Amino acid sequence: MTTDAPLIFDATTLPSNDNVNPYAFSVDLNGQWFLQKGKMIAYYGQIDFQGVGHGRLDRLIASSFHSPLHAADWVVAEGHGKLLLADRAFDVNSYDLDDGNLTVRSGNLLAFEPSLSLKQSIIPGFLTLIGTGKFVAASNGEVHFVEPPVRVDPQALVGWADCPSPCHHYDHEYLKGVMGGIRAMTGMGGASGEEHQFEFVGAGTVLVQSTEVLMAERDTGAVPQQAGVPGGGPGGHGGQGGHGGQQSPQLPGQLGSLQRRFGL
Incomplete structure (x- = not known):
């Protein structure tokens, strides 16, 4: 063989x-x-x-x-x-x-x-x-390329070219009843593409990935937390400090990680 x-x-x-x-x-x-x-x-x-x-x-x-x-x-x-x-x-x-x-x-x-x-x-x-x-x-x-008018699951959206920015669209049934009341009071909800979408109109192209799961989040350039990797875990020597490794101060550019994590 x-x-x-x-x-x-x-x-x-x-x-x-x-x-x-x-x-x-x-x-x-x-x-x-x-x-x-x-x-x-x-x-x-x-x-x-x-x-x-x-x-x-x-x-x-x-x-x-x-x-x-x-x-x-x-x-x-x-x-x-x-x-x-x-x-x-x-x-x-x-x-x-x-x-x-x-x-x-x-x-x-x-x-x-x-x-x-x-x-x-x-x-x-x-x-x-x-x-x-x-x-x-x-x-x-x-990645698939689609033309407006189209509504896209926020988690499946990669980007858009040469067309106006999208607006939020919430399905009518989702706005009614108990869930509609909770959203009105808290602003929370609408994570599913069946309830909340980005709506594109006009000319241009929308890029959509073939899954509703965002790319797994990871701090940009972070050292993997693994043994044997300098600074990465037990046995590492990367200047993380004692007591399990202290978190480094947050830099302004890392604020975007919160937005990316929630697919905003």
Whole structure:
């Protein structure tokens, strides 16, 4: 009985700005890219990683990054080589914008070219890319493209392009009776797509993932809590401090994790 040998890549055989498989993407870096922390799994070549806000990158930040709430979640990769991007074995794909605009869930966006300008969406938990260039995003399952008018389960929504921002839609039966009264008093409820949807109208494209389950939440760039990983658990030595490891101070850019966790 024979088994297929694993496919082994090197710097010359990795794809150029294309998927290695459904779960990893290879960026042919020749200059600069913005990366969300924790999404680079390997690289070849001479590449440096600088935090957003470093002095010598001020001009790049001023032209391409306009989301202070998420600044602590991102770095700039600079140099020449091949970058391998992935996110916990979720589906990964690249998309091209041609003088367009696309709003995407902030936790799903892995990387983008500096020719695109990133802005903070008025919808909590989403970011907007404007201009011409390539970006890489992850999803929990395959992404489907649909045209408005359409109503989408909030947990299945990945983003939307070249169309107005959505509004909330609550089914009439859900607003009546006991549950309607509870929601009126507390503002809670409406988590299910059968009760609450995002409604899109006008021209454009909506990106929907093939599951109603959001990508599993994890602090951006966090060290896995596992033995043997420096700073990651029993036996680790990563400066977490005693008493089971103290939490590090919360940075402003990490406030978006609350919004992403609840799919807002």
